Amino acid sequence: MFRDSLQRTVDRLSGAVAGILMGLDGISVDAYTKPGEEGIDIQTIGMELAHVVGQMRKATEQLESGGLREMTLRADKLSVFIQLVNDEYFVACAVKPEASFGKARYLMRLLAPQIQAEL
Amino acid sequence: MFRDSLQRTVDRLSGAVAGILMGLDGISVDAYTKPGEEGIDIQTIGMELAHVVGQMRKATEQLESGGLREMTLRADKLSVFIQLVNDEYFVACAVKPEASFGKARYLMRLLAPQIQAEL
Numbered sequence: 383m384f385r386d387s388l389q390r391t392v393d394r395l396s397g398a399v400a401g402i403l404m405g406l407d408g409i410s411v412d413a414y415t416k417p418g419e420e421g422i423d424i425q426t427i428g429m430e431l432a433h434v435v436g437q438m439r440k441a442t443e444q445l446e447s448g449g450l451r452e453m454t455l456r457a458d459k460l461s462v463f464i465q466l467v468n469d470e471y472f473v474a475c476a477v478k479p480e481a482s483f484g485k486a487r488y489l490m491r492l493l494a495p496q497i498q499a500e501l
Numbered sequence: 502m503f504r505d506s507l508q509r510t511v512d513r514l515s516g517a518v519a520g521i522l523m524g525l526d527g528i529s530v531d532a533y534t535k536p537g538e539e540g541i542d543i544q545t546i547g548m549e550l551a552h553v554v555g556q557m558r559k560a561t562e563q564l565e566s567g568g569l570r571e572m573t574l575r576a577d578k579l580s581v582f583i584q585l586v587n588d589e590y591f592v593a594c595a596v597k598p599e600a601s602f603g604k605a606r607y608l609m610r611l612l613a614p615q616i617q618a619e620l
Contacts, residue, residue, distance in 0.1 A: 456572075
């Protein structure tokens, strides 16, 4: 069920390679990698992100900036879009540099409430 | 000198409240807060970010995603735009939710090479 939602999002976005639903405790719930893109290790990316997202969540609360909703990371060869689903889970999508930044963010904003409804 | 560049960027963006040039070691080089926005503690934000940016930099290298260039964070009451300047420094800008996301990212992309030229 989660995998279908992740797959729909990844497949709709040109340049997207993988999506994951992850617990902030670093345990993944479900993941999808586009066929032919298995070089991208979305499980390892998810684990690295879980730690950072958890820290930023605590930091934004301490700074009275309200709840953390969204993070994006852009590296030379890969960008990652993250949406918090609730206090325990987030979804992340890895995309190649040529993907549309705006469309990726838009699709991830649609995905988070879909996943939340399924949890 | 750095402060002038930070101020120009923050003042050009409606909704921006503060900017900072920060070392990845958590020591700030220079900062600017818009008058009347002193409720935003950009020094503390910068220190929290330094830790997270440093971790994400190591993670992207380990994952062979190339160098980390850019991060954005969106919380309920504040968003933060981060651009890596080089291996040791980054610039960050805190903006209110009503600020233009696209313009903030554009201005930060202009700022990073300006700061790099001054370092």
